Amino acid sequence: ESNLNFVFFLSHLHRLLLSEQTITPIINTKHLMISAYKDHRLSGRTRIIGIMRRDELQSLYCIFCCQHSCSLGYTAYTYMHSDHFGYPFVTTDVLCKYQPLRNATHVTISTHASITENQDQRFIPIRNKESTAMFPYNFTICISNLFGDYNNVLQFVQTMEMYKLLGVQRVVIYNTSCGPELERVLLHYKHEGTLEIVQWPIDHFLKPSAGWNFPEHPGDLHYYGQLATLNECIYRNMYQTKYLLLNDLDEIIMPYKHANLQQMMEKLEQENPGVGVFVVMNHVFPKTQFDDSGRFKVPQWQNIPGINILEHIYREPSRDSVYNPTKLLINPREVEQTSVHSVLKAWTSAVTVDPEVCRIVHVRGPLQGSLTKEQLLVDKRLWDFELIAKVDKVLQNVGLLI
Structure with missing residues (x-):
């Protein structure tokens, strides 16, 4: 817990690989990330919608980045949806219950807590940064x-x-x-x-x-x-x-x-x-x-x-x-x-x-x-x-x- 506020600065910003695709693989797994949203109903926690293989779930971490820095990874909580109709892969919600960077713009799911071990991991944008009661x-x-x-x-x-x-x-x-x-x-x-x-x-x-x-x-x-x-x-x-x-x-x-x-x-x-x-x-x-x-x-x-x-x-x-x-x-x-x-x-x-x-x-x-x-x-x-x-x-x- 002593490392909760630790972040490190990227010496070269190009090392942060951004994905704008609808489907992004999670490195070293069979799982996929779809998109990430700030959930204002859950105190602003980040929810990542994914598709994961039901019988191969493992410990995962949320890593956040903003323009100049990235956080260490913190425990990602995976929730499989109850409907999967018997197929090996299931829709999942991954909740990042702690966000060390308040101004984070991107997030990824990793099998390691340190980004240095995951240089090829893609980061996806965090959407719904602001809530509103008026809709287009x-x-x-x-x-x-x-x-x-x-x-x-x-x-x-x-x-x-x-x-x-x-x-x-x-x-x-x-x-x-x-x-x-x-x-x-x-x-x-x-x-x-x-x-x-x-x-x-x-x-x-x-x-x-x-x-x-x-x-x-x-x-x-x-x-x-x-x-x-x-x-x-x-x-x-x-x-x-x-x-x-x-x-x-x-x-x-x-x-x-x-x-x-x-x-x-x-x-x-x-x-x-x-x-x-x-x-x-x-x-x-x-x-x-x-x-x-x-x-x-x-x-x-x-x-x-x-x-x-x-x-x-x-x-x-x-x-x-x-x-x-x-x-x-x-x-x-x-x-x-x-x-x-x-x-x-x-x-x-x-x-x-x-x-x-x-x-x-x-x-x-x-x-x-x-x-x-x-x-x-x-x-x-x-x-x-x-x-x-x-x-x-x-x-x-x-x-x-x-």
Whole structure:
């Protein structure tokens, strides 16, 4: 303890190797660092989000640096998230409970307490240095992850434009790979200022699975690191947005009794004071069932890759005996850890939203494929919005519509 305030000055600043990458290996381990954030809810301690091999945890140290000096290493406390779906690697929080440099700008995790033994160790920036109660955005969406050269352009553009009509101002996507047409669309929304693209080359470091079930989809890590990106997105947007929506690319968290998300949240918060996690139930609209009228069979979209969600107005009925994979609408400052369908740790309670108020419109392959069209429920909520002209404009801007 006598060395608590000891720091040493770097004789050559270039010895401090900085990483601006989304994924940074921890030297002499199989573990990865993702990002570091000051957690003002925990007296300003530094939280490092990582991905670690569950059966190879070892003693680790936090080392802090500022412009001219670095600290000795102090014990890093590793907390594995409870959800890992049986995969060898798990999302982790590493808490640095002591920070000897008040003005530290960068931090790393090391297997040694001295930086002199780790000259190749990369340091990552510490974000969220200041807390605020005023946010640039009201609604932000976290979407994870794009992989496998995903190229469902039409559904993506329709979903983005729908969210903008609902009051979403910003979308964050973690991108491993996507198709060439979708790449052009992503760049359009990035230049527009709506989309933040976080490069996510997880396949350069681990063998990710393309599913959630370990026996069926083997690999090192669940679903291209979906759990890590969702948690990273919460902290990335902690002081950027009032509300955060955690859902997939083919899902729309849709208000049914209100014109937009703002009106819905005002009512939900009024009815549920102190609640910071709102759980929204999933409802499947099978892409195999089409509206018979052909009203939204738009000719100019025929050669655009992807699904036209406006043609799919038939919804599968809920089944009480089958688990409904819910998604989340949260106050990010009230959440510490999340899984895909539920929050793992929070400073708040959670409520499930009545599906008559809000439900997920999920256009995808059927889950109840044996049902006939007559056994499905007609749901034309998507038709309440003027989408065609907005979608056409985007497709024209990216050169997919002549």
